Amino acid sequence: MDFDEIRARANSEWQALEKSARPSIFVGAATCGRAAGAGAVLEAINEALTRHKIEASLTQVGCLGLCYAEPLLDIVKPGRPRIHYGNLTPELASQLIEDYLIKDNPHPELALGASGHGTLPDIPRLYELPVLKPQVRIALRNCGLIDPENANHYIARGGYSGLARALEMTPEAVISEVQKSGLRGRGGAGFPTGLKWEFSRRAQGAPKYIVCNADEGDPGAFMDRSLLEGDPHAVLEGILIGAYAIGASEGYIYIRAEYPLAIERLKVALRQMQDYGLIGDNILGSGHSFHLKIKEGAGAFVCGEETAMIASIEGKRGMPRSRPPFPANSGLWGKPTNINNVETWANVSAILEKGAEWYAGYGTEKSKGTKTFALAGKINRTGLIEVPMGITLEEIIYGIGGGIPDGKRFKAVQTGGPSGGCLPESLLKLPVDYDSLTQAGSIMGSGGMIVLDEDNCIVDTARYFLSFTQAESCGKCVPCRLGTKQMLDILEGITGGDGKPEDIDLLQRLSNSIKSGSLCALGGTAPNPVLTTLRYFRDEYEEHIAERNCRARVCPALTTYYILPDKCQGCLICLRNCPAEAISGDKRMVHVIDQSKCIKCGVCLEVCPPRFSAVAKVSAEEIATPTEPVPVRALKPGKDTDSK
Amino acid sequence: MEPDIKQQLGDILSDYEGDSSELIPILQAAQERFGYLPEEVMAGIAQFLKLAPSAVYGVGTFYAQFKLTPTGKRSIKVCRGTACHVRGADRILQEIERRLGIKPGETTSDLEYSLETIACFGSCALAPVMVADKTVYGRMTPPKVAQILADSN
Numbered sequence: 125m126d127f128d129e130i131r132a133r134a135n136s137e138w139q140a141l142e143k144s145a146r147p148s149i150f151v152g153a154a155t156c157g158r159a160a161g162a163g164a165v166l167e168a169i170n171e172a173l174t175r176h177k178i179e180a181s182l183t184q185v186g187c188l189g190l191c192y193a194e195p196l197l198d199i200v201k202p203g204r205p206r207i208h209y210g211n212l213t214p215e216l217a218s219q220l221i222e223d224y225l226i227k228d229n230p231h232p233e234l235a236l237g238a239s240g241h242g243t244l245p246d247i248p249r250l251y252e253l254p255v256l257k258p259q260v261r262i263a264l265r266n267c268g269l270i271d272p273e274n275a276n277h278y279i280a281r282g283g284y285s286g287l288a289r290a291l292e293m294t295p296e297a298v299i300s301e302v303q304k305s306g307l308r309g310r311g312g313a314g315f316p317t318g319l320k321w322e323f324s325r326r327a328q329g330a331p332k333y334i335v336c337n338a339d340e341g342d343p344g345a346f347m348d349r350s351l352l353e354g355d356p357h358a359v360l361e362g363i364l365i366g367a368y369a370i371g372a373s374e375g376y377i378y379i380r381a382e383y384p385l386a387i388e389r390l391k392v393a394l395r396q397m398q399d400y401g402l403i404g405d406n407i408l409g410s411g412h413s414f415h416l417k418i419k420e421g422a423g424a425f426v427c428g429e430e431t432a433m434i435a436s437i438e439g440k441r442g443m444p445r446s447r448p449p450f451p452a453n454s455g456l457w458g459k460p461t462n463i464n465n466v467e468t469w470a471n472v473s474a475i476l477e478k479g480a481e482w483y484a485g486y487g488t489e490k491s492k493g494t495k496t497f498a499l500a501g502k503i504n505r506t507g508l509i510e511v512p513m514g515i516t517l518e519e520i521i522y523g524i525g526g527g528i529p530d531g532k533r534f535k536a537v538q539t540g541g542p543s544g545g546c547l548p549e550s551l552l553k554l555p556v557d558y559d560s561l562t563q564a565g566s567i568m569g570s571g572g573m574i575v576l577d578e579d580n581c582i583v584d585t586a587r588y589f590l591s592f593t594q595a596e597s598c599g600k601c602v603p604c605r606l607g608t609k610q611m612l613d614i615l616e617g618i619t620g621g622d623g624k625p626e627d628i629d630l631l632q633r634l635s636n637s638i639k640s641g642s643l644c645a646l647g648g649t650a651p652n653p654v655l656t657t658l659r660y661f662r663d664e665y666e667e668h669i670a671e672r673n674c675r676a677r678v679c680p681a682l683t684t685y686y687i688l689p690d691k692c693q694g695c696l697i698c699l700r701n702c703p704a705e706a707i708s709g710d711k712r713m714v715h716v717i718d719q720s721k722c723i724k725c726g727v728c729l730e731v732c733p734p735r736f737s738a739v740a741k742v743s744a745e746e747i748a749t750p751t752e753p754v755p756v757r758a759l760k761p762g763k764d765t766d767s768k
Numbered sequence: 769m770e771p772d773i774k775q776q777l778g779d780i781l782s783d784y785e786g787d788s789s790e791l792i793p794i795l796q797a798a799q800e801r802f803g804y805l806p807e808e809v810m811a812g813i814a815q816f817l818k819l820a821p822s823a824v825y826g827v828g829t830f831y832a833q834f835k836l837t838p839t840g841k842r843s844i845k846v847c848r849g850t851a852c853h854v855r856g857a858d859r860i861l862q863e864i865e866r867r868l869g870i871k872p873g874e875t876t877s878d879l880e881y882s883l884e885t886i887a888c889f890g891s892c893a894l895a896p897v898m899v900a901d902k903t904v905y906g907r908m909t910p911p912k913v914a915q916i917l918a919d920s921n
Contacts, residue, residue: 155889155890155891155904156891156893156894156904156906158904159891159894159897159904159905159906160894160906160907191893191894192893194893194894340890341887341888342888343848343849343850343851343852343853343887343888344849344850344851344888344892345888345890345892346888346890346891346892346893349890350890381796381833382886382888382889382890383890384902419792419793420792420793420796421831421833422792422795422796422831422832422833422834423831423832423833423887424830424831424832425887436792437789438788438789439787439788439789439790439791439792439827440791440827441826441827441830442830442831443830498890498892498893499893500850500851500892500893500895501850501851501854501855501892501895502854502855506851506892506893507893508893538850541850572850572892574850574851574854574892576854580854585853585854588850588853589850592848592887596887598830703866723862725859725862725863725910726859727910730910
């Protein structure tokens with residue numbers, strides 16, 4: 125079958141779906157949609173369709189990125205726009221099927237927005253919403269819109285036409301197209317993709333290998349998972365184009381085992397490609413052959429590093445080695461190897477489909493195109509977003525993300541995972557591009573973006589990242605293996621109330637040694653979370669050390685819970701819930717926490733009825749309380765408390 | 769090696785060619801079958817791949833996924849990713865530790881539950897997240913822990 129035939133068949137299937145006389149229903153069923161309850165919503169829809177004897181097509185799609193509104197459901201009635209509903213329960217979904225499909229009431233109050241042709245009264249356009257308007261979806265172009273297990277959906281929306289175009293060009297022309305687009309590696313380091321390909325193209329040796337890095341290890345990052353779950357062919361097409369450009373005949377997708385659904389979707393996609401002759405020998409009659417295998421990771425963060433990943437694919441301990449030689453010349457089994465990240469590959473397929481100039485029209489002078497981010501933490505609209513490079517942090521956090529929940533104050537945004545840093549409020553106007561973020565002491569990284577509010581402790585955050593890198597250090601380089609341990613010990617001391625004034629200097633000196641004495645980027649960037657927090661939030665470190673004060677009241681050793689004697693009504697709720705049995709009291713007797721037994725779990729604060737609000741959590745402060753339970757009445761305002 | 773283990777290992781190895789690059793997938797398949805990597809299984813794999821037993825052991829201890837001691841029937845995993853951390857993953861973990869009486873990396877004495885922490889599940893928008901067997905639970909609170917542990921029984 126030639127590509128025109130494949131495309132014609134895909135188009136007719138897609139048009140049949142779009143112009144169908146039956147309604148179409150789409151449910152977001154990526155990992156996070158499922159965790160939010162998409163499975164029960166699917167069941168409820170199926171049940172409602174059967175009960176009302178409605179003929180409709182029901183499709184599971186990937187992630188639209190509106191994670192804050194999961195589970196999501198779209199309904200298209202013939203001749204009507206696609207209406208996107210969010211925050212569904214099985215009951216609401218079942219009601220919607222009945223009310224919209226039978227009684228023609230689209231429930232505008234439940235709709236997020238509408239897309240596609242036509243409008244409906246009282247329902248806004250989805251892509252005009254503040255969360256989507258600033259976004260430009262290139263890598264995520266199909267996520268949440270198509271059935272990721274149906275190659276025809278991908279092909280009908282322009283898929284594989286980039287590959288078809290590339291196969292008619294010379295490999296050198298393909299590389300030059302990618303160079304012209306200005307695409308830089310989306311795994312985080314930002315190396316120019318076209319240049320990397322050129323090195324592999326020119327390298328001597330056969331066979332040549334392609335590796336897709338899907339070992340998304342940064343905690344707080346889920347862009348690659350969503351992309352593979354929502355549109356695997358976009359990535360696979362990019363890999364095929366890269367293989368043709370550098371002359372690779374074999375390849376691997378190295379994907380973490382924690383992503384079972386993404387692995388399954390890749391396997392389905394690979395089978396479909398075989399059926400269409402898009403992979404294997406003599407692809408689309410071009411004479412070019414390429415074979416691709418999936419390798420599951422086994423839980424080692426360092427394997428995201430190129431040379432460690434190569435060792436892992438070869439079946440060894442995933443430890444980095446010194447470069448040069450670079451993988452472009454000596455990679456897998458000593459052969460030329462080109463490694464790019466999932467998102468890079470998904471951009472490649474779009475660039476070859478629509479051209480380098482189109483792509484370079486987005487972004488800034490040195491950072492072209494778009495970048496996906498996983499927006500999470502203390503933010504109203506958590507989600508997966510894709511924005512043009514150069515957008516400011518403020519536009520992302522307040523425009524797209526809708527700001528900080530519960531009226532809390534913004535403290536910092538963490539970018540780049542354990543290799544990145546925490547940026548303060550004064551840098552919210554910073555444009556998001558490779559060079560600006562590096563200058564500010566953080567990095568672009570793979571795209572995790574975690575918002576911290578006033579309730580998060582900056583020293584605790586730095587300690588958290590060091591505990592991660594310390595555990596994930598492969599142990600090869602002494603400065604990384606021992607240095608991260610020393611840094612972690614010091615940070616645990618500071619958060620544990622044993623900080624010393626000289627600790628800050630020592631942290632800085634250790635940071636410099638680790639950065640200069642480590643082979644790979646894990647050690648080379650591990651001190652970044654400490655260095656940026658020292659640069660922008662030094663006062664919080666000093667408060668922990670000098671005053672034993674954790675202003676966010678997070679560090680347990682510096683935090684104390686008290687039951688306020690003038691507010692406690694002696695209701696026994698906290699006493700019964702305290703896991704440490706640290707609370708004494710009786711009915712209508714003021715309860716008292718035995719501080720020597722308290723494990724600082726915060727359960728008392730959580731369960732105390734809001735109308736009493738009798739539990740206080742403080743740091744570097746003492747509240748006078750009775751030593752023994754006393755009758756509630758004895759402590760009405762105006763009377764003396766039996767304080768310690 | 770016990771005849772039963774030998775036969776099961778033989779079944780697993782029959783899917784592979786004997787190339788050393790197959791070590792990690794074989795260890796993954798063996799762990800899936802046995803629940804962990806018994807010493808004699810690792811020795812059998814070394815023989816099959818013509819590797820030193822120490823090389824197999826080295827890989828088995830390097831990667832977090834591999835367990836060298838028996839694990840419980842139910843697997844409880846708590847995400848300690850950044851988003852989960854800032855949204856209170858520690859309190860979820862504490863509550864599970866308290867209810868099961870074990871720490872991460874441990875198994876209850878009745879071999880019912882194993883508890884571990886995972887760097888990140890990538891379901892950050894639903895933080896904090898825990899996984900019981902293969903089901904992901906999002907927006908966790910300490911009171912929800914009891915229910916999930918009971919449900920998985």
